[in-house]
Amino acid sequence: MIVQETKPIETIREMLKDVKKIFLVGCGDCATVCEAGGPDDLKRMEEALKGEGIEVTGTVIPDTSCHIPDVKSQMKKHAAEVEAADAIGVMSCGAGVQTLGTLYEEMPVFPINNALFLGNTERFGQHVEFCSACGECRIDKLGAICPITRCYKGILNGPCGGVNDGMCEIGNDTPCAWVLAYERLEKQGRLDNLKDTSPPKRWSAHLKPMRHLNPTLKKKMEEKEAKRKAKEAKKAE
Amino acid sequence: MKKTLKEAFEAGEFAITGECGPPKGTEIDQMLHHAEGMLGYVHGINVTDNQSSVMRIGSLPVCRLLKEMGHDPVFQITGRDRNRLAIQSDLLGAEVLGINNVLCLTGDGVQAGDHKDAKPVFDLESVQILRTVEALNGGKDLAGNEMKGSTSLFPGAVVTPESRPIEPQLMKFEKKIKAGAKFFQTQAVYDAENFKDFMKFARQYDVKIMAGLVLLTSAGMANYMNKFVPGVMVPRNLIDRMKEAGKEKAIDTGIDIMCEFINETKDLCDGVHIMAIGKEELVPEIVKRAGLA
Numbered sequence: 001m002i003v004q005e006t007k008p009i010e011t012i013r014e015m016l017k018d019v020k021k022i023f024l025v026g027c028g029d030c031a032t033v034c035e036a037g038g039p040d041d042l043k044r045m046e047e048a049l050k051g052e053g054i055e056v057t058g059t060v061i062p063d064t065s066c067h068i069p070d071v072k073s074q075m076k077k078h079a080a081e082v083e084a085a086d087a088i089g090v091m092s093c094g095a096g097v098q099t100l101g102t103l104y105e106e107m108p109v110f111p112i113n114n115a116l117f118l119g120n121t122e123r124f125g126q127h128v129e130f131c132s133a134c135g136e137c138r139i140d141k142l143g144a145i146c147p148i149t150r151c152y153k154g155i156l157n158g159p160c161g162g163v164n165d166g167m168c169e170i171g172n173d174t175p176c177a178w179v180l181a182y183e184r185l186e187k188q189g190r191l192d193n194l195k196d197t198s199p200p201k202r203w204s205a206h207l208k209p210m211r212h213l214n215p216t217l218k219k220k221m222e223e224k225e226a227k228r229k230a231k232e233a234k235k236a237e
Numbered sequence: 238m239k240k241t242l243k244e245a246f247e248a249g250e251f252a253i254t255g256e257c258g259p260p261k262g263t264e265i266d267q268m269l270h271h272a273e274g275m276l277g278y279v280h281g282i283n284v285t286d287n288q289s290s291v292m293r294i295g296s297l298p299v300c301r302l303l304k305e306m307g308h309d310p311v312f313q314i315t316g317r318d319r320n321r322l323a324i325q326s327d328l329l330g331a332e333v334l335g336i337n338n339v340l341c342l343t344g345d346g347v348q349a350g351d352h353k354d355a356k357p358v359f360d361l362e363s364v365q366i367l368r369t370v371e372a373l374n375g376g377k378d379l380a381g382n383e384m385k386g387s388t389s390l391f392p393g394a395v396v397t398p399e400s401r402p403i404e405p406q407l408m409k410f411e412k413k414i415k416a417g418a419k420f421f422q423t424q425a426v427y428d429a430e431n432f433k434d435f436m437k438f439a440r441q442y443d444v445k446i447m448a449g450l451v452l453l454t455s456a457g458m459a460n461y462m463n464k465f466v467p468g469v470m471v472p473r474n475l476i477d478r479m480k481e482a483g484k485e486k487a488i489d490t491g492i493d494i495m496c497e498f499i500n501e502t503k504d505l506c507d508g509v510h511i512m513a514i515g516k517e518e519l520v521p522e523i524v525k526r527a528g529l530a
Contacts, residue, residue, distance in 0.1 A: 152346050153317075155362035158409030160343045161397040161424055164467040170346055182405045194405075197412050200321060200365050200379065 001030040002093040003119035003127040006041070006112060013052055015110055016087070021055045023078065023085040024112075025100055027065035027092035033121070036113050037061070037091040045091065045112065057084040065096025072103055082107075135205035141193040143184030148201065150177035156198035241309040242281035242338055243391050245508070246420065246445045252508030253529060254281040254311060254422065254447065255520045257303065259294035265302070271517035272303050278524045281338055283311040283422070283510070287318060290350025297327055300336045311393065312336045317344025320360040321369070321379055328373055332388040340393045340422065341366035341413075364409065367392050367416035374417075394418040395449075397468035398426055398435035407438060420445040422510040424468045427475055427494075429501045436505045447508040450498060452516055452523070453491035456480040492519065496527040 007015075016022065024042050031037020039061060046056045058081025062071045075082065082088065087108045090097040093115035101109040119127035132149040139146050148154045152170045159178035162169030166179045185191050213221070239245075245252040255275045257268055275282060282303055286296040300310035312331050314324065331339060343362040347355045361369065369379050376387035394413040400406040410421075421439075426432045426448055439446050451469070453459050456479040459471040475494055482490035499509055509527075513519050524530045 153343055153357070153359045153362065155343055155359060157362060157364035157412050159400075159405045160362070161395060161400065161406075162345065162467045163400055163405075165401050169467045170348055176405075178405050179402060182402070182408070194408055195411075197364055197368070197416060199368075200361050203360070 001033060001119055001121065001127070002095070003116045003129075004031055004034050004036050004093050004113045005116065006036045006045070006091065007114055009048055009052075012048075012112060016049075016052070016054060016089070019054055019087045019108075019110075021057050021085045022049065022087045022089045022110075023057050023082045024059040025065060025071075025075075025088060025090045025092070025096070026059065026061035027090075027096050028061050029064040029066075031065070031092045031096070031113060032061070034127070035125070037065075037096075041091060045089075049089075057081045062096075065090065065092040065099055068099050068102065071096075071099050075100075075103060133206070134201070134203075135210070136202055138198070141196075142181045143188065143190070143193075145177055145181040145184065147177045147181070150174075150180070154201075156201060158194070239277055239280050239309075242311065242420075243309075245280040250280075251503060251529060252281070252445070252447060253279045253524060254283055254508070254510045255279040255517065256283040256285065256510070256512045256514075257299065257517065258285045258288050258514070259296065259299045261291065261293045263294070265294070265299070268299075268517075269302065269306070271520075272306060272308060274518050275520050276307055278521045278530060279308075279511075280508075281309045281311045283313055283340060286313040286315045286342070286344070287350070288345075290317065290345045290347045290352070290355075292350070292352055297330055297334065297336070300331070301334045304335055309338065310336055311338040311340050313340045313342060314366065315342045315344030316359050316361045316363070316366055317347065318358055320358050324361060324366060324369060325373060325378055328370060328388060328390065329384075332373075332390060337389070338391045338393060339370060340395065341370065341418070342395055363394055364412045364416045367394060367413055367418050371417040391419060392417050393420040393422065395424060396421050396435075396439075396446075397424040398432060399424065399428070399470045400468045410439070411442075414442050414444055418444060420447065420507075422447045423449040425449050425451040425462070425466070425512065427469075427471050427498065429498055431470075432498075432502055433505060436502075445507040447510045448498070448502055448506050449510045450495050450512065452488075452511070452513040452519065453479055453494055454516065455484075455487050488516070488519070492523055492526060495523055499527040499529070 026037040026042045042059045058078050060074055060078050062074045088100050089110045089112045090100050091112045097111040117129040118131050118133055120130045121127055129149055134148055152168055159176050163176040166176055168174040168176050185193055257272050260268055284296040284299045287293055296313050300312045303310045341363050347357045370390050370392040372379055373388040376384055378384055396410045397406055456476050459476045459479055462469045463471050511520055
């Protein structure tokens with residue numbers, strides 16, 4: 001999940017200083033879980049904006065705001081409310097904000113939330129970062145603990161000298177990922193896993209901006225292309 | 238003329254290194270003055286790399302200045318501020334500037350320093366930097382490309398014998414040896430018994446170990462290190478001694494403590510790395526009082 005939080009009202013005030021009427025978009029997925037894009041959160045934002053002299057012309061909460069075709073079809077039902085607004089405010093991560101930016105190129109679209117990280121939920125309302133989506137998962141040998149993400153320095157060959165009684169030098173009650181991995185592998189009798197030296201990480205596995213096709217779609221597109229070529233070849237004959 | 242660090246190791250001499258922290262800003266007279274005072278007392282002199290993540294003059298140009306003065310500098314290089322291109326580029330630079338020793342470190346986090354919003358790099362960490370030195374010494378870069386001319390750098394690393402738990406640290410120590418580290422300077426150590434235990438482990442390997450010693454200047458400083466410097470543990474009895482010494486005898490007592498440690502461990506290790514942070518002018522006296530001059 002993309003962990004996120006609503007920006008402070010001072011930031012929103014400054015950002016929306018030229019806006020009188022706004023249409024609000026939430027997100028039924030991550031933003032809702034983070035209490036930053038569900039029905040209650042949009043209502044709260046509507047009240048707050050009223051206090052700033054901004055009228056909300058309408059709201060919608062797509063299932064997932066990063067799903068461009070789905071958001072497009074949901075927004076169709078709110079055409080008049082969007083028409084009545086001079087801006088769109090999006091209560092989701094930056095992916096959702098950019099969905100709306102893509103769909104409404106002639107309107108200003110504002111991010112109401114700050115996206116923080118790709119998170120796991122430890123308990124309701126408490127999230128931690130375990131994965132950086134770096135494109136090359138190598139935690140098979142590390143007791144399923146990712147040091148790229150869970151070590152402040154993202155280092156691949158064991159703890160740095162900053163580890164203090166098993167805790168990271170950065171503080172925040174963060175355990176050292178390498179101590180965690182060591183202890184877990186010790187329980188599994190797999191400490192030998194740690195003997196090999198890791199080469200530098202292949203950052204090219206994550207070249208921004210990434211694109212991904214799922215295999216089914218890929219096959220479909222290849223078939224379509226093959227058909228087109230066959231047709232062209234036939235035409236040429 | 239003292240031998241170079243490498244020559245001292247090769248001759249089986251007890252090696253001594255000092256340390257210089259480049260200043261923030263361009264006024265280097267005091268630092269050079271301190272370094273000059275150490276001439277003839279140390280085999281090598283470390284130059285820190287933006288120590289504690291505080292922005293200062295780069296280690297490499299300062300190493301060159303010390304070299305011109307007659308020192309054998311130890312170029313400290315961290316992965317904090319450089320990606321793999323910059324690291325290799327600086328290592329090649331060290332070679333052509335006549336800097337032979339390179340101490341390979343991961344580096345402190347930037348949150349500890351004076352540019353807390355900087356983007357930390359950490360593309361390579363200590364073990365991988367050691368591997369990089371190995372590759373460049375072999376005439377190839379990290380990507381496997383042939384180079385025109387290779388390096389002949391003498392790679393060193395750091396180990397933290399007081400870290401708890403110790404096992405993951407020792408595992409990393411072994412990796413550093415496998416990656417080509419020829420000598421180690423430890424993080425500050427104060428407990429001779431703990432250090433002896435570490436040396437028992439370390440002696441399985443054919444590497445040189447120098448005990449890292451930080452001069453205690455007050456009880457407050459010792460308490461501060463215990464609280465804020467990970468991997469450093471100043472025993473209670475030493476803090477009490479510093480307290481009893483009072484302001485006037487504090488430095489003297491700090492030197493005594495350091496000399497006692499040196500005497501007790503001299504036969505076990507290959508040298509000492511003296512960090513007299515801010516009091517570098519005392520290094521010659523320390524060396525004399527420890528009976529090493």
